Amino acid sequence: MDEEEARSFLRRFTDEFPAPLEEGSPLPVSPLSRKVCLEELHGESLELGLRLLATRGAPSVLSALLCQAALSQLLQNDLSPFHCPQEAEATQEEEQSVVLLQSEPVQRLFLNKLIDVSLAWHQNFKPPPSPSRIRQCSVHAIKNTRRKMEDKHLVLAEFNQLFGIQDGVERAYYAVFDGHGGVDAATYAATHLHVALSKQETLQSDAATAFKTAFKHTDDMFRDKAKRERLRSGSTGVVALIQDQELTVAWLGDSQAVLVRQGQAVTLMDPHKPEREDEKQRIEDLGGCITFMGCWRVNGTYAVSRAIGDFDQKPYVSGDADCTTTQLCGDEDYVLLACDGFFDAVKPSMVPHLVLEALQHSGDPEEGGDTPLKQPEEMTGLRVAQQLVSHAKAAGSSDNITVMLVFLRPPEQLLSQDAATGTAQATEDSSSQDAPQQ
Incomplete structure (x- = not known):
């Protein structure tokens, strides 16, 4: 990964997102689903973050590292506030099924973790190891x-x-x-x-x-x-x-x-x-x-x-x-x-x-x-x-x-x-x- 290219991207990204997204504000990129289970949150968050960064020209290695760091921080949070309320007419079988999360608010939290990581790396950037070979x-x-x-x-x-x-x-x-x-x-x-x-x-x-x-x-x-x-x-x-x-x-x-x-x-x-x-x-x-x-x-x-x-x-x-x-x-x-x-x-x-x-x-x-x-x-x-x-x-x-x-x-x-x-x-x-x- 080219260090100057990475620094340049972090500078542009933090200029665009100098602070966390406010609650209720529109997301800069739409989640794939309205509701996700906890296991799906992993893939959907990474997809969302990679898509956001790709549209802004982020180096691919930097994108992967930023998303991995943001997801690790997200999964350390208590996600119970994002649980979907049980439907009143849900059957007993459905009530015992997997807990679902409201995608938009939990992905806002993920994107805010991504912004936090980007800000921290912009202020103190240490070039991470990259793959020794990227195939065309x-x-x-x-x-x-x-x-x-x-x-x-x-x-x-x-x-x-x-x-x-x-x-x-x-x-x-x-x-x-x-x-x-x-x-x-x-x-x-x-x-x-x-x-x-x-x-x-x-x-x-x-x-x-x-x-x-x-x-x-x-x-x-x-x-x-x-x-x-x-x-x-x-x-x-x-x-x-x-x-x-x-x-x-x-x-x-x-x-x-x-x-x-x-x-x-x-x-x-x-x-x-x-x-x-x-x-x-x-x-x-x-x-x-x-x-x-x-x-x-x-x-x-x-x-x-x-x-x-x-x-x-x-x-x-x-x-x-x-x-x-x-x-x-x-x-x-x-x-x-x-x-x-x-x-x-x-x-x-x-x-x-x-x-x-x-x-x-x-x-x-x-x-x-x-x-x-x-x-x-x-x-x-x-x-x-x-x-x-x-x-x-x-x-x-x-x-x-x-x-x-x-x-x-x-x-x-x-x-x-x-x-x-x-x-x-x-x-x-x-x-x-x-x-x-x-």
């Missing part, structure tokens, strides 16, 4: 021809800083969630899954087990919220966690991840689809069925066989994630995460050629890139995801499309590698065989 990441998402945008994504290179983890293992977290029937399940997963993952004792020793537990816990949490608020949506998801030289990918449904090593696509996973033989057998063993209605569907409803949410079709639509772990050897190029809106139009074997082609034409820092980068040498991978999304749309995808490209090596190295080895043409030739006929 290109992300682009579009609503496409759909009426609503139901995808969500999260890039969290500062995983340890956000959760105060100091075990010497560097971590970065990347996620794409593809909602259906509304955006609530995707939003919930993007807000809470990484929080649940951070609390798993097996995170360092067995990331796959940690992921499976975190997915299941997030699904259970969302079940309670869906019951309270009569929500009916669901979401597939694909998530990657990099711990030092270990890549763990976890997924539910038909969102996918592709690893590319030395210009060749490496299969990491098999997406969960109703027509997949083992998924079909699992559903039929439970008493369900797979029917074809334009596409294969579970009990004539959902076109995915695993998801967060979709509680009207549980357990046929399972909430159990699958995981795979890969040791990174240093010759990996990147990992690509995307929803089915991309992979319905682009075969995984086409990814290396499309990315290489995008890299060769992405050096121009024209308007429309994903994230403004400062150094000219960093412009190489800037608009890759945008060009991949455009390709999927041109190839016929009408769905929401989200593409996330996490470079495991600097993208300019990939270009120089292909120029030096002559593999670019070979990659193009092999990929063209899979290209859809126009």
Whole structure:
């Protein structure tokens, strides 16, 4: 983290918020929910704080550290004044359920903790340790021809800083969630899954087990919220966690991840689809069925066989994630995460050629890139995801499309590698065989 950039931000932020927000005053950013349980407060507060700081141009590492410090202070407070009053007509079962908090006043307290921490750091700033490596990441998402945008994504290179983890293992977290029937399940997963993952004792020793537990816990949490608020949506998801030289990918449904090593696509996973033989057998063993209605569907409803949410079709639509772990050897190029809106139009074997082609034409820092980068040498991978999304749309995808490209090596190295080895043409030739006929 650049010290001068951090000091400059703290100066601007404390100029804007020189004192705590007054009771009853409007919040500078709206909470996701009107009511939250104590467990949800963790994820919703972090999301709120990161969103507020991002809109004001805070360095990402500083944002994570500020939010972590503010949340730690918030959780030391007596939160009983924020408890929601019991409804007079509540049933006995509801009265015994989890205690809910009024989101706006408790989030005002959180934001005031954030302001307090910022003021203290502005007056006595000590540069905190930063991740030794921040991987370049290109992300682009579009609503496409759909009426609503139901995808969500999260890039969290500062995983340890956000959760105060100091075990010497560097971590970065990347996620794409593809909602259906509304955006609530995707939003919930993007807000809470990484929080649940951070609390798993097996995170360092067995990331796959940690992921499976975190997915299941997030699904259970969302079940309670869906019951309270009569929500009916669901979401597939694909998530990657990099711990030092270990890549763990976890997924539910038909969102996918592709690893590319030395210009060749490496299969990491098999997406969960109703027509997949083992998924079909699992559903039929439970008493369900797979029917074809334009596409294969579970009990004539959902076109995915695993998801967060979709509680009207549980357990046929399972909430159990699958995981795979890969040791990174240093010759990996990147990992690509995307929803089915991309992979319905682009075969995984086409990814290396499309990315290489995008890299060769992405050096121009024209308007429309994903994230403004400062150094000219960093412009190489800037608009890759945008060009991949455009390709999927041109190839016929009408769905929401989200593409996330996490470079495991600097993208300019990939270009120089292909120029030096002559593999670019070979990659193009092999990929063209899979290209859809126009």
